[in-house]
Amino acid sequence: MDIKARIKELTSLINEANYNYHSLDKPTITDFEYDKLLNELINLEEKHPEYKSEFSPTSKIGGPILASFNKVTHKSPMMSLSNCFSKEELEKFADKINLEFGDLLYTSELKIDGLAVSINYENGKYVSAATRGNGLVGEDITLNVKTIKSLPLELNEKIDITVRGEIFMPHDSFHLVNEERLANNEEVFANPRNAAAGTIRQLDSSIVAKRKLDLFVYTIVDDYKYVDSQSGVLKYLKELGFKVNPNYKVSKNNELSKIIDEYDLLRKNLPYDTDGVVIKVDNLLIHEEIGYTAKSPKWAIAYKFKPEESITEVLDIVYQVGRTGVITPVAVLKPVFVSGSTVARATLHNEDYIVNKDIRINDIVYVRKAGEIIPEVVSVDLTKRTNQVPFKMIENCPVCKTRLERKENEAFYYCNNLDCPSRNLNGLIHFASREAMNIDGLGEKVIHKFNEFDYLNKISDIYRLKNYYDELTVIEGFGKKSIDKLLKSIEDSKNMEADKLLFGLGIKNVGAKVAKELLKKYKNINNLANASFDDLILIDEIGEVIANSVINYFSNEINRELILDLENLGLNFNFNTKEITKHEFNDKKIVITGTLENYGRKEIASILESFGAKITSSVSKSTDYVIAGSEAGSKLDKAIELGVKVLNETELLERIK
Known part of the structure; x- marks a missing residue:
């Protein structure tokens, strides 16, 4: 077999499958067939790296982990659009232009709720990508954008071109990401836009690849070199191989109101978030003549949709029992159509949430989807209230009837029956x-x-x-x-890592990260089971709350029997400590304070932990280093007072590069 030819053939087949599936939404092969081709290509490239192209589809799996994002100056400023919130404002926008330039055509495009990106190609090949930043300077996210399946790494024409678009997270990807974060006891993303923004700034591009971002491209910098209309730009981008949102129309200004109404209905059934409509003068050749303000072009405007709310009735309030015993009230609603689907239930979170909003059974309420995803009760229509009885929290578990407990300073009630x-x-x-x-x-x-x-x-x-x-x-x-x-x-x-088993046991307040930290210290689940409270609270990031949760769990006879049973069944109880590169930060306690120019807090913490550092939240005599960004406050003052070594961002980069 000619290996080089087979690699080239596989690359072509996978690229074609990616384009058909992700850009045209017309899959031509099954997922099984796609995975088979991709795995074959990965294996061949590993055995014959000399034949691997830098534009291979396997590069969409992820690349090296970065220390930080470099700054990029945009060749042409990435301006934001001015907004309007009513059809009257939109009419004024178009009338003002038409008064001076005649009866023009406008393109109306869905405004995708994501984050803007600028992408460069040279000779038809992908070179770089950057965030909007402040419009003049953004961050280099080349490796992360490269993982997006709908992004062509090679265009259908060998041209130098800069395009711009919107990176977003589809609803399916958003659900999967939040499920994973919930399982890890991490804070969930509020909406797909936040999830996309948080993902694209990951320093590890393999994480970006797993979260399945997507991209719509909508403009070309210096577009008049290629075509003379915005509608022509969208058609040309598609010809080049980009994914272009199919929902755009060209019309006179007197049709814009009707088009917006159509899009407002359409958005409720889309698999991604859109928060408005972008209206642009279609003729590119008069854009310069129409001009710009300091921040925005005068030839375009964004019409913002109103959040959709529906009115329905609370038929009942029922209760769910979580794995840690948390009792969650849930509103049973008279089924109502909201943002693309029928909603019959909405979480009410906890007693305080219900009392603060004064939600009662048989109330008429306004419901919407938070971030267009999660059903929530917004408010009560008090004008429709008659003789509804004020809410009263249940006192016993709805399943096993055990008396519920609410601890001081906590919002939740718990069922403490381990056999519930x-x-x-x-x-x-x-x-x-x-x-x-x-x-x-x-x-x-x-x-x-x-x-x-x-x-x-x-x-x-x-x-x-x-x-x-x-x-x-x-x-x-x-x-x-x-x-x-x-x-x-x-x-x-049975052979899973012991920290996965510990996390799987569902100990209150012990998420995936805490489980790993505990076993780094104790090496074995049985050792942890015999740990004392005083020993536990000596571990960085393990405070009294977590320590008490661990002690309470392992002091319970039922849990002890389960642990013994699982060990006898052959599950792995031993934690394998990975060797950490020898570095000056090994076992050093480090506090991060202030705003860093190139890092988010979690990103720099992750990097430092990879060097064996222990990230702590407060400065004390035992602190080895304080990393101080701009606007560092009391923690920096305390570090100076105690004589703790302080590093600025430049000094930190020198040590970890």
């Missing part, structure tokens, strides 16, 4: 999840099904499912093939 069936079910779902033990095939529906048949009631039951092989294979929807695959995945999970 609802807690156990949710605990099983968490334990088997991808972020914990990653048991493929043991999802929420399967767990509920096996629970109905009494095969699965607690975590250790997972590893005894093989004892019911014949019974499992005759359950409707299953068979020998699927059960064999599930049992293999269960067996494989």
Whole structure:
């Protein structure tokens, strides 16, 4: 086999599949076929790196981890658009232009709710990409943008060109990212735009690749070199191989109001967020003549949609029991259509949320989707209130009837019965999840099904499912093939890292990161189980709350029996410490304060931890270094007072580069 020719052929096939799927939304091969081609290419490139192209589709998996983002000066300023919030304002915008330049045509394009990016190509090949920044200077995000599947690394013409577009996170990707963050006890992203912005500034491009961002391109810098209209720009971009949003129209100004109404309806069924319509004079040749303000072009404007709210009735308030025993009130709504889907439930978070908004059963309420995703009750229509009874929090668990507890300074009520069936079910779902033990095939529906048949009631039951092989294979929807695959995945999970097991146990306040920190110290789950409170609070980032959670968990006899059972079943209890590069930051306690020019706090903390540093939140005599950015306050003052070594950003870069 001619390896070089096969690599070239695979590259062509994968690029074509990417374009058809991500740009045209017309897949030509199955996911299985795509993965097979990609894996073959990865293997061939690993064995024959001399034949790998810098524009290979495998580069979309991710590249080297950066220390920071370099600053980039834009060749042409990235200006923002002026906004309008009513059709009257839009009419004034168009009338003013038409009065001076005649009856013009306008393009109307969906305004994607993401973040702007500028992308450069030389001789038709991808070179670089940068954020908007302040409009004049942005950040170099070349490696991260390269991972976006819809981005062509080579154009259909060998030209030098700079294009601009919007990076966004589709709804499906947003759901997956937040599910993962919830499982890791991390704060979820409020909306897809925040998720996209947080993702594109990751220093590890492999993380960016996993989060499946997307891109629409909508303009060319110096566009008049190629075409003479905005509608022509969009057509030409598509010819070059870019993904262009298909929702754009060319019209006279008297049709703009109708077009906006059409887009307002359309956006409710789109798989991504859009917050308005961008209206531009279609004729590019008179843009310069129309001119600019200091911040915005006068030939374009953004019409912003109003957040969609619907009115419905609260039929009931019910309660969910989480894996840690948290009780979450949920509003049962009279089904109502909101932002593209029918909503019948909305989380009410906790008692304080309900009391503050004074939500009652049978109230008429306004509902919307936070970030166009998560249903929430916005407010109550008090003019429709009659004799509704004020809300009163339940006192007992809705499942096992155990008396609920609310701790001081906490917003949530808890069911503390470790044998509560609802807690156990949710605990099983968490334990088997991808972020914990990653048991493929043991999802929420399967767990509920096996629970109905009494095969699965607690975590250790997972590893005894093989004892019911014949019974499992005759359950409707299953068979020998699927059960064999599930049992293999269960067996494989016994070798998962011990910190994944610890996280999977669902100990309150012990997320994925905390689990790893605990086992770095104790090396083995049994050692941790015998740790004292005084020892635990000596670990950086482990305060009294987490220490108490760990002590309470392992002091419970039921939990002790589970730990012993899991060890006897052969699960891995030992933590394998990865060797850390020898560096001056090894085992040093470091505090980060102020604003760094090139880093976010979490990014620099992650880099320092990779050098073996311990990031702490307060300055004390035991602190080894303080990293001080601009506007560093009391922590810097205290460091100077205590004689702690202070590094500015430049000095830090010298040490970690």
